[in-house]
Amino acid sequence: MPELPEVETIRRSILSNENAILVKIDIFHPGILRRQDFDPAELYGQPIRRIARRGKFLVFFMQEERHIIVHLGMSGRFYMIEKGQELSGKHIHAVLHLDNGRRLVYQDARRFGGLRFVIDIEDFFCRMGCEPLEDEFNADLLAKLVKDRKVAIKTLMLNQNLIAGIGNIYADEALFAAGILPQRPAGSLTTVEVERLTQAIKQVLNESIEQRGTTFRDFRDGYNKSGGFQHHLQVYGRINEPCRLCGRPLARERIGGRSSHYCRHCQS
Ligand SMILES: [Zn+2]
Incomplete structure (x- = not known):
């Protein structure tokens, strides 16, 4: 999608x-x-x-x-x-x-x-959450969004009423970049982890925009051309392939009904 x-x-x-x-x-x-x-x-x-x-x-x-x-x-x-x-x-x-x-x-x-x-x-758009690439989205705001929440952090990131525009690919990629397991209860993130995740979300989204998005099957840009970020994905769609950091096979698990990709060793 x-x-x-x-x-x-x-x-x-x-x-x-x-x-x-x-x-x-x-x-x-x-x-x-x-x-x-x-x-x-x-x-x-x-x-x-x-x-x-x-x-x-x-x-x-x-x-x-x-x-x-x-x-x-x-x-x-x-x-x-x-x-x-x-x-x-x-x-x-x-x-x-x-x-x-x-x-x-x-x-x-x-x-x-x-x-x-x-x-x-x-x-x-009245119920839609904040734009993650805008300045309004910062560690203070994410800390408020996760506070006391028992839902998995991955599931929270997909909630469009909290943060707008993140789907399955970029949630998995941002959590890997931040070193956080997708199934962690959102409220269990420490201040440092919230800061890391805020930066990781912005970084992953910006890098993908620079590569003109991710094409698995369908996506084409406004010129009807494929994107390039699929060559830069660290975890998404790479089940059992070696983690690019530690070399161990990547895991996949359903979290909140969505297939989630992560490294058991590099994310905690
Ligand atoms: Zn790893």
Whole structure:
């Protein structure tokens, strides 16, 4: 599933379309329309004022109280094609036509994601947790989030109402980088461990963005190209392979229903 670095990578690669005018939107599969507070045709002739990201959501700020929100679900792709370029591939469910000749394409084989046309964006995101790459996310804040919590730290990190944008890949990678076992009760982390984990989360997310995200099967950036961070993963998807620090085989275990990868020796 695309997580913060993948959605941020897409955002950056389509950013040159800010201020372009939206000409029209084709919806080929109505099932991907997750919410429609207004008629999308109201946006025709309007500029894209800003392309932003909140957690795992891509947000197009159009007019005040008129926003397009894209979520990629498990396998969605969102990319642009240049003027004259053929639209190709299966499972293309929506196309946004811009006055600069480009088209923004939403493609999703499994259709867990979709488009939302939202009026009140603050209300839409009101329960979403803090952005881990912003300054507001620091060791003091994480210490408050974990305090007295019995839930596994890995599970807490996936809670979008606490921290936005972290999924299975980056939770496992950040916990490895911080040397903390994923099944530890969140409230058992020491002050030093909370500081290490805060830095590890920021570091892992930033490194992945630099590598244009992680591609296992589906993820493509805004140019429909694969990411590169899969070559830098330390633990995720590497069950029984040697730990890059100690050489011992990595473990996998289900924690909070999610498959979790870690080193029994390097994490405690
Ligand atoms: Zn190890």
